[in-house]
Amino acid sequence: MTITARLVFLALLGVVPVILYPGAVSIALWVALLVLGCAVDLTLAASPRAIGVQRRLAGTVRLTEQTTSTLTVRNHSKRVFRGWIREGWQPSAGAQNPVHRLSVPQGEGRNLRVNLVPRRRGDLSVHHVTIRSAGPLGLAARQVTIPAPGTLRVLPPFHSKRLLPSKLRRLRELDGRAAVQIRGAGTEFDSLRDYVRGDDVRSIDWRASARRRDTVVRTWRPERDRRVVIVLDTSRTSAARIEDEPRLDTGIEASLLLAVLAQRGGDRVDFLAFDRRPRARVQSAAKGNLLQSLVTAMAPLESELIEADFSQIPAQVRSISAHRSLVVLLTALDSGAVEEGLLPMLPSLISQHVVVVASVRDPFLDELRLERSTAADTYRAAAAERALLDRAAIKERLRQLGAEVVDEPPHELPSKLADLYIRLKAAGRL
Amino acid sequence: MSGATEAMQSSRRRAAPDEIAGGEVVGDGGNARSTLRGKLKRLRGWIVLGVLLVLAVIIGAVAAGAGGQTPLSPDNAAPDGARAAAEVLGRSGVEVIRAESLEAAVDALQGPDDTLLLHDSNGWLTSEQLATLGGTLADRTVLVEPSLTILSELADGIRSAGVFPADLGGPLQAACADADARAAAAVSPGGLSYRGPVTCFPLPQGGDGNPAGSFATTADGTVAVLGNAAIASNDLIDEHGNAALTLRVLGTTPTLVWYQPTQDDLAVTSGAADPLSLLPDFVDPLMFWLLLTALLAILWRSRRLGPLVTEPLPVVVRSAETASGRARLYQDAGAIEHAAETLRAGTLTRLAAALRIPPSSPRASVMAAAARKTHREYADLDRLLNSFIPHSDAQLVQWSQELDKLEQEILRS
Numbered sequence: 001m002t003i004t005a006r007l008v009f010l011a012l013l014g015v016v017p018v019i020l021y022p023g024a025v026s027i028a029l030w031v032a033l034l035v036l037g038c039a040v041d042l043t044l045a046a047s048p049r050a051i052g053v054q055r056r057l058a059g060t061v062r063l064t065e066q067t068t069s070t071l072t073v074r075n076h077s078k079r080v081f082r083g084w085i086r087e088g089w090q091p092s093a094g095a096q097n098p099v100h101r102l103s104v105p106q107g108e109g110r111n112l113r114v115n116l117v118p119r120r121r122g123d124l125s126v127h128h129v130t131i132r133s134a135g136p137l138g139l140a141a142r143q144v145t146i147p148a149p150g151t152l153r154v155l156p157p158f159h160s161k162r163l164l165p166s167k168l169r170r171l172r173e174l175d176g177r178a179a180v181q182i183r184g185a186g187t188e189f190d191s192l193r194d195y196v197r198g199d200d201v202r203s204i205d206w207r208a209s210a211r212r213r214d215t216v217v218r219t220w221r222p223e224r225d226r227r228v229v230i231v232l233d234t235s236r237t238s239a240a241r242i243e244d245e246p247r248l249d250t251g252i253e254a255s256l257l258l259a260v261l262a263q264r265g266g267d268r269v270d271f272l273a274f275d276r277r278p279r280a281r282v283q284s285a286a287k288g289n290l291l292q293s294l295v296t297a298m299a300p301l302e303s304e305l306i307e308a309d310f311s312q313i314p315a316q317v318r319s320i321s322a323h324r325s326l327v328v329l330l331t332a333l334d335s336g337a338v339e340e341g342l343l344p345m346l347p348s349l350i351s352q353h354v355v356v357v358a359s360v361r362d363p364f365l366d367e368l369r370l371e372r373s374t375a376a377d378t379y380r381a382a383a384a385e386r387a388l389l390d391r392a393a394i395k396e397r398l399r400q401l402g403a404e405v406v407d408e409p410p411h412e413l414p415s416k417l418a419d420l421y422i423r424l425k426a427a428g429r430l
Numbered sequence: 431m432s433g434a435t436e437a438m439q440s441s442r443r444r445a446a447p448d449e450i451a452g453g454e455v456v457g458d459g460g461n462a463r464s465t466l467r468g469k470l471k472r473l474r475g476w477i478v479l480g481v482l483l484v485l486a487v488i489i490g491a492v493a494a495g496a497g498g499q500t501p502l503s504p505d506n507a508a509p510d511g512a513r514a515a516a517e518v519l520g521r522s523g524v525e526v527i528r529a530e531s532l533e534a535a536v537d538a539l540q541g542p543d544d545t546l547l548l549h550d551s552n553g554w555l556t557s558e559q560l561a562t563l564g565g566t567l568a569d570r571t572v573l574v575e576p577s578l579t580i581l582s583e584l585a586d587g588i589r590s591a592g593v594f595p596a597d598l599g600g601p602l603q604a605a606c607a608d609a610d611a612r613a614a615a616a617v618s619p620g621g622l623s624y625r626g627p628v629t630c631f632p633l634p635q636g637g638d639g640n641p642a643g644s645f646a647t648t649a650d651g652t653v654a655v656l657g658n659a660a661i662a663s664n665d666l667i668d669e670h671g672n673a674a675l676t677l678r679v680l681g682t683t684p685t686l687v688w689y690q691p692t693q694d695d696l697a698v699t700s701g702a703a704d705p706l707s708l709l710p711d712f713v714d715p716l717m718f719w720l721l722l723t724a725l726l727a728i729l730w731r732s733r734r735l736g737p738l739v740t741e742p743l744p745v746v747v748r749s750a751e752t753a754s755g756r757a758r759l760y761q762d763a764g765a766i767e768h769a770a771e772t773l774r775a776g777t778l779t780r781l782a783a784a785l786r787i788p789p790s791s792p793r794a795s796v797m798a799a800a801a802r803k804t805h806r807e808y809a810d811l812d813r814l815l816n817s818f819i820p821h822s823d824a825q826l827v828q829w830s831q832e833l834d835k836l837e838q839e840i841l842r843s
Contacts, residue, residue: 002727002729002732002733003726003733004730005730007726007730008723008726008730011719011722011723011726012723014719014723015716015719015720015723018712018715018716018719019712020712021714022711022714022715022716023715024708026715027715028717030719031722038637048457049456049457049458049460049461050456050457051456051457052452052454052455052456053455053456053457054452054454055452056452062642072454075455076456084735086735086736086738087604088736088739089739090739090740090741091739091741091743093743099735106709120744125667126738128736128737129455129734129736130525130737132735142462143733143735144457144458145458145463146455146456146458147455147458147737148452148611149454170726204789236747238748239605239744239745239746239747240747240748240751241746241747241749242749280560296445302744303744303745305745306674320834334752355437362749362750364749364750365750365753368753369748369758369776370834372827372830372831372834373827373831374827375761375824375826375827375828376761376822378769378773378823378826378827378830379757379758379761380753380754380757380761381773381830382757382760382769382770382772382773382830383753383754383755383756383757383760383769383772384750384753384757384769385772385773385775385776386753387752387753388755388774388776389775389776389779390770392779
């Protein structure tokens with residue numbers, strides 16, 4: 001049970017009789033009045049255990065968007081329900097109006113809408129609904145918390161979606177280019193068209209021109225149906241927060257943009273989240289919308305506080321694709337972790353696939369490097385310099401092994417990774 | 431009922447296709463009684479603790495008793511109290527009346543055959559008040575450590591003779607004709623000394639023929655002065671003849687009025703009004719009522735609408751943590767040269783890139799290219815980029831700032 005503000009105000013009103021008739025009698029009478037009021041309320045309140053709640057919830061929502069949890073409250077008791085209902089969402093679900101005051105006549109139902117503005121990606125849960133049923137006088141209430149679990153999957157926001165049109169335009173421009181501009185080993189013949197001034201004379205198809213009276217040139221298009229395997233590292237290094245965003249979330253953004261772009265480019269995209277074992281996997285062979293299945297698979301990903309086991313990656317990639325593929329490793333280029341894990345594994349992967357290592361670069365290190373006003377600052381600048389030099393050395397070694405490296409600050413990584421993909425595709429290296 | 435169906439239908443219409451609807455949940459499977467029982471079970475520890483606390487407070491209050499802290503009070507069981515003497519007197523058939531005020535003492539002394547014990551160590555009573563106790567009101571008066579004022583009002587012929595020396599070794603011998611003193615034979619030394627018509631337990635050294643003593647009475651024996659309150663205290667009453675003297679002096683009449691004046695006696699005589707008594711009658715009940723209301727308000731606010739919901743927080747790892755850790759290591763180890771070498775290597779790498787020189791080329795070629803670009807002295811560049819080794823923090827800071835300036839200069843040009 002619980003008491004309400006009204007009871008407190010009624011008690012405060014008791015000041016009047018206490019002043020007018022000082023003594024034990026007036027106090028006792030007023031206390032009796034309060035107790036009687038509470039007793040009446042508690043007896044006549046609708047039982048909160050006879051109130052049924054049913055939740056309807058959109059299964060998924062994108063971060064930064066808002067959604068509604070609709071709670072249907074049915075009164076199965078013989079009395080009118082007056083009171084408060086609160087939905088117990090976890091704080092990051094951003095419930096804006098979790099508490100509702102309402103009155104439901106006996107046998108009827110009402111809908112409550114709780115607006116949710118999630119503040120975090122992942123599975124957000126609600127465990128209970130608390131029902132407080134006040135009596136007719138509104139002095140005291142009965143309260144019960146009933147378990148009514150529910151889950152809302154908050155999908156990654158995919159901010160880099162805005163980059164998609166420009167990247168797609170660049171991808172389309174590859175189609176129908178003259179061969180010389182993109183000459184490479186694997187470009188595919190597309191079609192013949194009339195020569196226009198400006199076309200490279202080397203792309204004139206003389207045999208076709210001989211059959212027709214006009215000069216004809218061959219056009220090419222990038223190869224299609226290549227395989228792209230995106231491997232996202234979810235180990236401890238992905239928990240690091242760079243510019244107020246964990247590496248993992250930046251990796252998710254970059255993977256989404258690359259996946260959508262590659263799919264539009266006609267390639268087959270596979271996704272794997274991995275640390276010591278696979279955490280999430282999306283197959284290109286699966287039916288349905290790729291973006292939808294990707295975001296749903298990525299939503300519950302969390303950084304695990306364990307070291308990644310890179311030695312398993314070649315086997316994992318082989319199980320996804322037996323053919324030559326573009327393998328994109330989204331990981332961290334911190335010295336130590338890379339030298340022991342990634343570098344020994346890379347040659348075997350590079351021998352079969354085209355490998356891109358993408359990593360989030362920390363702009364804070366560049367700021368630290370320039371701050372040299374005190375002794376402590378200078379030592380910090382030296383430490384930052386050391387980290388940057390180590391990083392540069394690792395990048396150099398990766399390049400020597402034959403991998404492509406993308407090392408960019410968080411807001412540029414998705415764009416730069418997409419650019420690299422377009423470049424590789426244009427060069428026919430996929 | 432129609433309203434309910436309407437509400438249901440409209441909600442069904444509004445429901446989006448991908449909405450997930452759970453089943454209806456009614457109640458938590460318990461009832462009011464089980465909830466109450468569960469709550470009591472959870473709070474059992476606190477309830478037991480609260481009951482114990484209340485019991486401890488009650489026992490403490492009872493043990494302390496009313497006025498139980500005053501020295502020589504008949505209710506005080508502490509070493510300086512006199513509960514032992516009062517109890518023994520009570521069992522011997524003497525009615526011990528504890529007078530709380532002057533009026534009470536005067537009232538109690540109205541009957542025949544009574545003894546007044548007056549112990550006013552703080553001197554609260556004035557001469558006028560003492561005069562009301564005098565005369566033939568009490569058949570016998572025992573004054574404990576009386577002051578000059580009390581002596582002059584109530585004990586004619588007995589004079590104060592100062593403090594007993596503290597270094598008296600053994601007990602004091604009676605050495606007088608008084609029957610009570612002779613029965614006691616010896617008492618503990620201490621307190622104040624007096625001279626009267628009959629003086630007992632004198633100072634051992636007093637050789638002038640009329641020594642001051644610990645016990646004195648008037649010639650007719652109706653007023654006795656007890657110079658040492660300690661002999662009646664719980665602590666010392668069982669030593670020497672203390673008990674004999676105390677009980678004989680106090681227990682000769684069926685009624686003993688034990689009067690220890692308090693501050694209240696002073697307040698009455700001074701006539702100053704108590705400020706609390708000027709307040710209206712309703713103030714005390716009002717305060718109580720407001721306290722009660724505040725308690726209700728606390729109860730109202732303290733009851734949450736449902737339990738707290740926990741948030742599973744993600745791990746937060748600051749990105750530049752390793753860099754700052756390494757910086758502190760450099761500083762603590764005093765690795766000035768190492769830090770300088772690192773800063774220099776970073777600058778050279780960037781300069782090589784800016785000057786379009788292969789990163790693996792020797793320092794001399796970078797310096798030569800930089801000299802061409804900046805028009806600085808080659809020696810100056812050599813100092814900054816090659817030869818200078820700082821030996822203190824100050825040198826390191828200054829040199830690194832110069833290095834940075836050079837780098838900015840080349841990168842901007």
